[in-house]
Amino acid sequence: MNIRRFSVGVLAAALLVPGLAACKTESGSPTAESTSSAPAAPADPKAALLASTEEIKKGNFTFTLGGGELNGAGTVHSPSKSAEMKLNSGQAADDMKMHLVFIDTDSWVQMDFGSMADSVPSLKAMKGKYQHLDRSRIKDAKNLNFDFSDVDPAGSDKMINAITEVKQTGEGTYAGTIDATRATESEVLDAQAVKALGEKAKAVPFTAKLDPQGRLSEFAVQVPAAGSAPASTVTVTYANYGAATAVQAPPAGQVVEASEQVYKMFQS
Known part of the structure; x- marks a missing residue:
């Protein structure tokens, strides 16, 4: 699932549904949970960072994402084939929120369009309801599916591979x-950005932190200003490795x- 494109793109896509665009114009730190001895970290910094993402691939952790146009948090629990993601656009009174739940072959989405929904009855009616999705109708909507063979919500390994x-x-x-031109498949820096x-x-600054077990706990990208977009820092954190809980329907x-x-x- 692509966090950045999903949260910004899909929430924006809601404005393209007939009748909504006009309405719009009017209107924590992760903790280390394991005490087991950590393997010796590679001496090479890039190798150490790549090794730090191996635990992510096991698909049992919680995460947060913040900065720029979005904020989010979620859980990945591959043992139960479940995951969830909560996102918000972070725009004060117009804040739009979305909660996605994946359990095996079932998907649900809950949407809250904030103040925009006050004058659009059909949007207001969605508040508080989880929409159960027919997977056959969203099979081509990659942002509405969760790939348990590629569970990193931010694609940190792709960014690390692009380190210069x-x-x-x-x-x-x-x-x-x-x-960043070599990291457009990550979920933090897409091709458009x-x-x-x-x-x-070609030279986007980043910082990273590992927990005492050598696992990635934070990756922050300092995105420079571009055009009308101000500079921002997009930060993803990982925690509760091996100790996440199954997501409930x-x-x-x-x-x-x-x-x-x-x-x-979602088809817009």
Whole structure:
């Protein structure tokens, strides 16, 4: 699932549903949970960072994402084939929120369009309801599916592979630059954002932190200003390795089958 494109793109896509665009114009730190001895970290900083992502691939952790146009948090629990993600657009009174739940072959989405929904009855009616999605109708909507063979919500390994310069700055802390043109498959820096950066995309600063077990606990990218977009720092954190809990299905009383309007939003 692509966090950045999903949260910004899909929430924005809601404005493209007939009648909504006009309405719009009017209107923590992760902790180490394991005490087991950590394997010796590679001496090479880049190798150490790549090794730090191996535990992510096991698909049992919690995460947060913040900075720029979005904030989010979630859980990945591969043992139960479940995951969830909560996202918000972070725009004060117009704040839009979304909660995605995946359990095996079932998916649900809950959407709250904030103040925009006050004058759009169909959007207001969605508040508090989880829309159960027909997977056959969203099979081509990659942002509405969760791939349990590629569970990293931010694609940190892709960013680490694009590192052009890195040094260790302290115990378990690193800093350097990445060539963002080689990291457009990550969920933090997509192709559109990289294109807007121009030459600055070749040397985007980052910092990273590892927990005492040598696992990635934080990766922060300092995205330069580009065009009308101000500079921002997008930070993803990972915690509760091996200790996440299975995601539960939404309460039955809050579930409805997805409306045609919902499918139109995600097909925009």
